[in-house]
Amino acid sequence: xxxxxxxxxxxxxxxxxxxxxxxxxxxxxxxxxxxxxxxxxxxxxxxxxxxxxxxxxxxxxxxxxxxxxxxxxxxxxxxxxxxxxxxxxxxxxxx
Amino acid sequence: xxxxxxxxxxxxxxxxxxxxxxxxxxxxxxxxxxxxxxxxxxxxxxxxxxxxxxxxxxxxxxxxxxxxxxxxxxxxxxxxxxxxxxxxxxxxxxxxxxxxxxxxxxxxxxxxxxxxxxxxxxxxxxxxxxxxxxxxxxxxxxxxxxxxxxxxxxxxxxxxxxxxxxxxxxxxxxxxxxxxxxxxxxxxxxxxxxxxxxxxxxxxxxxxxxxxxxxxxxxxxxxxxxx
Numbered sequence: 001x002x003x004x005x006x007x008x009x010x011x012x013x014x015x016x017x018x019x020x021x022x023x024x025x026x027x028x029x030x031x032x033x034x035x036x037x038x039x040x041x042x043x044x045x046x047x048x049x050x051x052x053x054x055x056x057x058x059x060x061x062x063x064x065x066x067x068x069x070x071x072x073x074x075x076x077x078x079x080x081x082x083x084x085x086x087x088x089x090x091x092x093x094x095x
Numbered sequence: 096x097x098x099x100x101x102x103x104x105x106x107x108x109x110x111x112x113x114x115x116x117x118x119x120x121x122x123x124x125x126x127x128x129x130x131x132x133x134x135x136x137x138x139x140x141x142x143x144x145x146x147x148x149x150x151x152x153x154x155x156x157x158x159x160x161x162x163x164x165x166x167x168x169x170x171x172x173x174x175x176x177x178x179x180x181x182x183x184x185x186x187x188x189x190x191x192x193x194x195x196x197x198x199x200x201x202x203x204x205x206x207x208x209x210x211x212x213x214x215x216x217x218x219x220x221x222x223x224x225x226x227x228x229x230x231x232x233x234x235x236x237x238x239x240x241x242x243x244x245x246x247x248x249x250x251x252x253x254x255x256x257x258x259x260x261x262x263x264x265x266x267x268x269x270x271x272x273x274x275x276x277x278x279x280x281x282x283x284x285x286x287x288x289x290x291x292x293x294x295x296x297x298x299x300x301x302x303x304x305x306x307x308x309x310x311x312x313x314x315x316x317x318x319x320x321x322x
Contacts, residue, residue: 008205009274010189014260016277027100055099062282063275064189064204088101 004058005082008066021057023047024069051075053093057085118225120218121236129214131157132242132302142322149317150250153309156243160217161296162210163203164224166232176228180220181210192273192286201273201284201296209284209296214238240299244309247292250316255293257312259285279308 002015029035029043048054054074059067071081071091080091122129133155166173168187177185185200185208186193192201198220201209212220217238224234246254255263261276262268273286281304284296297305310318 008189013276016260025099025101062277064207066204086101086103088099092099 002077002079004070004079006060006063006066007068007082007084008060008064013060013063017060017062019059019061021059021067024055024057050093053080053091055089116225118218118222121238122215122218129158131155132297132299133157133306135303136306138320139322142320145320146317147319149248149313149319151246151248151254151313151316152251152319152321153313154245154247154321156245156294158214159238159243160212160214160220161236161238161241162212162217162221162224163235163237164208164210164233165206165235166228166230167206170230170232172229173232176224176232180223180227190272190274192271201286203273203275203284211243211296241296242299242302244295244297244305245288245292246295246309247289248316248319249291250313251291251293253316254309254312255285258308259283261285279305279312281305 002018003012004015004018005012006018026043029039032040035043052073052075054072056070056072057067058070059065067085069083069085069087069089070079071083071089072079081089083089138155164177164185166177168174174185174187181193181198181200182195183193183200186202189202189205192199194200198210198212201211203209210220217236221234221236228234252263255261258279259276261274268274268287270287270289273284275282275284278285278295278297281301282298283305286294286296288294295305
């Protein structure tokens with residue numbers, strides 16, 4: 001079980017209250033009518049599956065029902081950081 | 096880092112008036128019978144015939160008016176309008192509540208509050224809030240969709256411990272705090288109203304299930320139903 005800090009409620013809650021919503025920071029194509037099938041397919045289906053740091057979108061589903069982002073280590077399952085949508089992560093993988 | 100996109104939050108719209116919406120008084124006439132979500136359980140009869148002493152007391156505060164208010168905390172016209180009508184500030188601190196007599200407000204999310212008042216006042220209060228608030232605001236009367244249960248007594252906390260993963264210890268859940276959390280695999284807004292008093296706001300569709308759950312969970316302590 002994760003014990004997750006909700007940045008909106010300002011306290012830790014059980015994982016049971018949350019849902020993972022997949023990879024964070026996905027940018028919808030600004031002009032979807034004119035993007036190629038490849039670009040649209042990349043946006044819709046192609047997701048990262050890193051070994052190590054991963055930025056994910058989560059929702060506090062039974063609490064405040066707000067979305068937020070989480071940086072998690074997919075090897076150790078350690079939650080490195082939780083931050084609001086619109087903010088930039090401070091913990092990022094070395095490129 | 097180039098693939099990390101973080102859109103900025105749009106500024107609150109302050110000047111725009113509240114949009115025209117179709118309003119409906121959900122209690123058009125006093126002679127129309129209203130049924131609470133636990134009407135079928137006939138709690139009045141259970142209260143009369145059931146035990147009078149026990150570790151947990153359950154009471155349904157039925158047919159209250161429930162309004163969901165949504166708006167941006169950065170919008171001064173929204174907060175000022177709420178203060179003018181309610182007589183006190185919206186609780187902007189997370190997990191807090193404010194109340195004055197029969198009127199109470201619970202923080203639900205950074206842009207959402209639940210106001211509960213006597214059922215007959217809901218429509219009038221909704222209209223006054225709508226007139227007083229400006230900007231991007233939503234007010235919805237959800238009175239028919241949920242009901243309020245009060246658990247009290249020396250074993251009320253033990254029942255909560257069986258029902259929710261949330262830590263209900265004094266150190267984490269002082270009197271006055273409000274949390275929206277998992278309750279018996281369903282969801283409830285739990286507010287501590289006293290040392291031994293807990294208020295649950297539950298959904299209509301889960302009311303029967305939770306009534307059955309609470310009867311089972313309270314059985315070992317002795318459940319007293321109060322009308």
